[in-house]
Amino acid sequence: MRGRYVQAPATSRYCPNFLAAVEQLSRSETTAHVFSTFKSPWFFLESPVDYQNLFERQGFLVTHCSTREENRALSPEQVYQNFQVGAENGYLDPENYSVNLSQEYVDEFRCIVREAFYTQAGSDGLVTLKFRRFYLVAEKIAV
Numbered sequence: 001m002r003g004r005y006v007q008a009p010a011t012s013r014y015c016p017n018f019l020a021a022v023e024q025l026s027r028s029e030t031t032a033h034v035f036s037t038f039k040s041p042w043f044f045l046e047s048p049v050d051y052q053n054l055f056e057r058q059g060f061l062v063t064h065c066s067t068r069e070e071n072r073a074l075s076p077e078q079v080y081q082n083f084q085v086g087a088e089n090g091y092l093d094p095e096n097y098s099v100n101l102s103q104e105y106v107d108e109f110r111c112i113v114r115e116a117f118y119t120q121a122g123s124d125g126l127v128t129l130k131f132r133r134f135y136l137v138a139e140k141i142a143v
Helices: 017-027 048-057 076-084 089-092 103-119
Strands: 004-009 059-075 125-141
Touching: 004 059, 017 076, 017 089, 017 125, 048 059, 048 125, 059 076, 076 089, 076 103, 076 125, 089 103
Parallel strands: none
Antiparallel strands: 004 125, 059 125
């Protein structure tokens, strides 16, 4: 059997840019109360060994497991678009809150996060988007 490839955010600090932007929500008078009820839907381990052990305990033979930081220089708007196609789905899923989300909260959430990416831009107008990812190749061991 051919190995299967897995790639995903690696650690709880998977994207410092996203986390710094989201941190602004906890400080804003308009979003702090609602955001304080957010419960993260994500599962992270903190090292390649932890991921390898997890897969091996589930009956996989791991042939490769590593983490790496990937950096890309992007415009603040491109960073925001990256956030929207992934992380935003978890951060704005009503199931992850203990209160109802109003449209006003959603709009303010997006405004605060977008603005945070603009403040992260350097003198060249670009943001160094940093992602920590894990890469794993494994195959299920037949029992």
